Amino acid sequence: MACPVRRHRRPLGIGSFGPLEARGGAGKYGRIAATSKPGWSNTGVADRLGGRLGVPVGFATDVEGAALAEGRWGAARGLDDFAYVTVGTGVGVGLIVAGARAGGFGHPELGYIRVVRKAGDEWPGACPFHGGCLEGLVTGPAIAARTGVPADRLPADHPVWETVAFALGQLAHVLVLATAPRRILIGGGVIAERRYLFERVREELRASLAGYRHAAELDDLNRYVVPPGLGTMAGPLGALALAADAAAAHERSR
């Protein structure tokens, strides 16, 4: 593909782990927010790298960058409204609304929604903040904590996958009702090698909506809840997308 970044401006795109201060305001833009990662809390990343290089900087979460890349070159190409979800050691959600990353005072953090539980499921969950929020139920570490076995060693018929699909169906339900994305992409280590989970998530979404919401998009969930298209290239291409956007914004502001 043609390089999307205009060479003469050589902008920098950074798709970082979160949480970030990436929505402007009071000198905090471009920083890592409070995090349990040693040494990273409140570290200025965008200024430090971009300032030294003297170039425009695009700074967002890695999942937001990947979402932009999926919208340009991947499984959400041509869509202005979609969601990109990763399920791995955490849950990340990139929410694209009207073609841009959504988020007022910060980026989406939908991994921490509290979800209703499958009937009879009372495991307390692994999230240190919320117990059984989405992250406390569906991430690799949560699954390992629950079963005592690393997620990648669990067979497809292990009952934990029913609870994972149920919780991801709840996330999809929330997304459908919040910004009505035209497609929901789900990737990440927990789900990437388990294509059978997609059908279960679609079934849980269908059951949860319970016939309430009508839209052409929801008539065929096989095309609505889908894997991403860029695989391991979503991250690097995400940084390129952020760089391209930073260059374009810089051009507009001149």
Added chain:
Amino acid sequence: MACPVRRHRRPLGIGSFGPLEARGGAGKYGRIAATSKPGWSNTGVADRLGGRLGVPVGFATDVEGAALAEGRWGAARGLDDFAYVTVGTGVGVGLIVAGARAGGFGHPELGYIRVVRKAGDEWPGACPFHGGCLEGLVTGPAIAARTGVPADRLPADHPVWETVAFALGQLAHVLVLATAPRRILIGGGVIAERRYLFERVREELRASLAGYRHAAELDDLNRYVVPPGLGTMAGPLGALALAADAAAAHERSR
């Protein structure tokens, strides 16, 4: 205030009950979607009124119109990202993202999110689709069904208000994590006369977030979860806002 609608174009703004087909596509734009209201399903409203008048038409839900009005003249003035919630016979949510109404294939329907319940609360809920979704718990009819008493006759110390505040705290939690609105306005008949509910909703939001998310906006919830500013004028001013937007879009497209 100066009339926001340019006189020479005389556009039409319609803030309608939902659900609507108001996001374009396949000749359905401007219609009422499937509804239990007799005679209204699939009725074309925007074309019928706008076509006869030969003017630009802005068509959205009443709550989306009211949200736009609150953003221009009310309690969300100057904010590009906020949410406007009404709690009455139903729950309506207008979600403004980057200054515009959010929604890919349709408008937000966050009244139908499934919410976790206050410990020990097992009332099945009143929603015909989902039982104990938000609408099934917090609307006037739901409260009356639950208590056997019309909501407006219930005293402030009735325990049902704890469940209402808890559920609205869950909605606020979802909003904070989804699009990070810079303010959440809550109005509508159920809450308008009960200012004491605001403090309870703020407490439930604080407890539910459990210290996870940090933002200046969340440091003072008294200024974050607030009543709307326009009172009964939000509806009419919402239609004016929609008309003004339709005129502006028409100008841009010429």
